[in-house]
Amino acid sequence: MSARKPNVVSLFSGAGGLDAGLERAGWHVSVATDFAAPAMATLRATQAVGVPVRGRAATHLDGTRLIEADVQDLTARDLRPKGSNSVWRPDLVVGGPPCQPWSSAGLQRGLGDPRGQLIAHYLRLIGELRPKFVIFENVRGLATARGATGTPGEVLRSIQDDLYDLGYSSRVATLNAADYGAAQRRVRVILIASAEHVLPLFPAPTHSRHPEHGLAPWVTLRALLESLPEPDLDDVVRPTGKRADALRKLEPGTGIKTNGRVMANRPSGQWGYRQDAFRADLDLPSRTVRAASTPDWIRMEGDSDIRRLTWRECAALQGFPAQWQFAGTASQRFVQIGNAVQVDVAEAVGRGLLGALRKGEVSEGTLAPVLPADLEERIRYTIAEHKTNGHLRRRTTASDQSKAVAS
Template sequence: MKVIDFFCGCGGASKGFELAGFEVTLGIDFDKNAAESYQTNFPNAQFIQADIRNVKVKHVAEKVSDWKNSDLVFCACAPCQPFSSQNKQRVSSDDRRSLLSETKRFIRALRPKFIFIENVPGIQSIKLADNGPFADFLHFLNRFEYQYEYRVISSEFYGVPQQRKRLVVLARLNGQPTFPLLTHGMDNTRFATVQDYIGELPPLQAGEVDPNDSLHEAAVVEPHNIERLMHTPEGGDRRNWPAELWLQCHKNYSGHTDVYGRMRWDAPCKTLTTKCTSISNGRFGHPDTAQNRAITFREAALLQTFPKDFQFKGNRAAKSKQIGNAVPVLLAQRFAEVMWNQLHEQEDRDG
């Protein structure tokens, strides 16, 4: 059972499928830093670094040996920015909106058994009419004998220590796909917490680096922001500051209170973004009040449930972008496990 990961980024979905027992055979992405990270972490996989619009079906087929005799799974987690609620300048002419449609020619030619799509909530509601990109993709699946289901899910219900709402689409060739059962937050099962995932990492101050892990690196924080953090309790934010520390833009504005806030130890964190290692871009302050800094790359990666030895390449901005854009590994693994079981059940029925 072989995985082809379109728009793979650094490989969050691929790692989840690998941990569930699948063979990750090919990643496709145009970003050079993501490509380097992917190839570092999946040395046995093939890779195509190119815009999907310039990749031909034959190029993919050539990279995946014996694909005709394999059960293929496609991951297709296209860039989410055109549909994100954080994007205040969404326009219908944004050419990234059509990227999901680019996978149709590969689906038509290679006929994967399963298709896994993860994106921000919003893609399904933008022009859901017949001419919308999401509706058009669903019509395509119907025409080519795929049954599908889509839901908006939140990753903390699957064991990820992060409140991260996403649209997930599952499609299955000639069969009805099944969503995994919720594993956390039900029947008194507590959510995974920030403490569970980063509580044992060595403490750091702003600007310091763990000598044993270069990705456990805390960004430099300006002195005035250090002072603000010193007035921010665990789980707190700017509302805890004395008036003289407030930013001018916040004095008559009550929204966006997560900015400059600290995480809580005993709860999942808020959604990690592409700037998740900066305190000025969300509730990304470390929960320990003795550590006046933002979370590190390693801490962010662990909260995205990457393994502790996963590597990220590129400069600071590139690393944060890869981590924030990734599919949480554990979330992908939960969906992959369901696909694995369905494939084996089908094989058993077929004898």
């Protein structure tokens, strides 16, 4: 361990948020791969300019082998260092298969979406590579996603069961980026696993909305934006069209409402805010940064009008260094940024695993998979809610899919 940095094989790397956080924590990404050409162009451009790793005498992705390929076509041989034999094992395999099949912002088709099948290839490569540790990241919706029998929570349980069959113990948690110093309320499912090491606990929060016990207060969107340079005028989007007046009248922390949908336990209708028509509250961390070119509206002191958050500001909310070289069109950059793992969370999780790796192997046998109490409660709620309103959701989903096909 003293002669080299522990290595990482990064699958579904995207723009490199998980990789950036892990390298801050002290890991080295030996290989990173993704199928999306704009994301791989971002990694190549970032590697070329040599972005400094905060707090370390190193640059991100230094010496990292970048592979643009479909994970379905990859084998362990493709991911091992050149010249190594089949005995070589990575210290860590990481990745977050595409989240759209489980995301509330999508159609939530789950395993019915071809992208939902990519989890199987992630697990296949873990079986082939036999890493010492594993990190799996995905949207919170995965925690209650239905599998083959239609039972909420089945997909996450099956991932843990498959890892158990491979000899890996695992832990699962939902982590909020705002609790780790990010100016963004972004909750994600994180799974860590190991076959030979004692798994650490998930990192304790450093920040809180209601700080106590020495925790710092959440970092606000206002504080983050005030720390950044003025946005490029070419990146600024102001409201236009027939909804412009309605957008300007919004109070911070509110948006234009969607149509209410009457349900058995919501007689006044279930409604939310249009994802493209919400005005951010500057005195809170931002809402979750999405993979769309319609982020929230803001109005800073001294501004003559409201505007959308720029893609550079969204990248900062995701924790990317200012020098990170995002490639592609503005729309493609928003997609890469919104799909990325938040860097501060990745760093916090990475530090915990690095500490466990340095303690050395401690055989304790493979522990049976267990979900934390908060996720078990969320699954129970989903089952009960589905019994009450499931028929309405199925009808709406079918309608949404028909519209998607028609478009």
